[in-house]
Amino acid sequence: MPKKLVIKVTAGADAPERCSQAFTVAAVAVASGIEVSLWLTGESSWFALPGRAAEFELPHSAPLPDLLESIVAGGTVTLCTQCAVRRGIEQKDTVDGVRIAGAQVFVSEIMGDGVQALVY
Numbered sequence: 001m002p003k004k005l006v007i008k009v010t011a012g013a014d015a016p017e018r019c020s021q022a023f024t025v026a027a028v029a030v031a032s033g034i035e036v037s038l039w040l041t042g043e044s045s046w047f048a049l050p051g052r053a054a055e056f057e058l059p060h061s062a063p064l065p066d067l068l069e070s071i072v073a074g075g076t077v078t079l080c081t082q083c084a085v086r087r088g089i090e091q092k093d094t095v096d097g098v099r100i101a102g103a104q105v106f107v108s109e110i111m112g113d114g115v116q117a118l119v120y
Contacts, residue, residue: 003114012043
């Protein structure tokens with residue numbers, strides 16, 4: 001079993017099932033005691049903003065705000081620097097507990113021993 005799970009989610013409302021799967025897997029891993037780092041990139045970047053997760057709907061899936069809250073509480077949530085800049089999002093705009101970092105940090109996270117990386 002991996003010591004750390006790094007999940008990059010590129011999908012948002014444009015691909016709701018992929019998006020929901022990424023958040024669900026991350027939340028289940030956190031609840032299972034696995035160290036989790038969730039990266040918001042592409043269209044999922046919008047979920048770094050307060051209230052945006054509440055706008056997401058997918059029948060028969062866990063509410064995205066609840067999943068995000070549990071991941072922030074028990075893991076690390078990172079908004080991609082370039083994705084944030086392209087959308088005009090600054091650190092002061094984000095949900096408490098979400099950091100902004102770039103590719104160098106992502107690469108350093110996925111290259112560690114015992115790390116499993118997933119991309120949705």
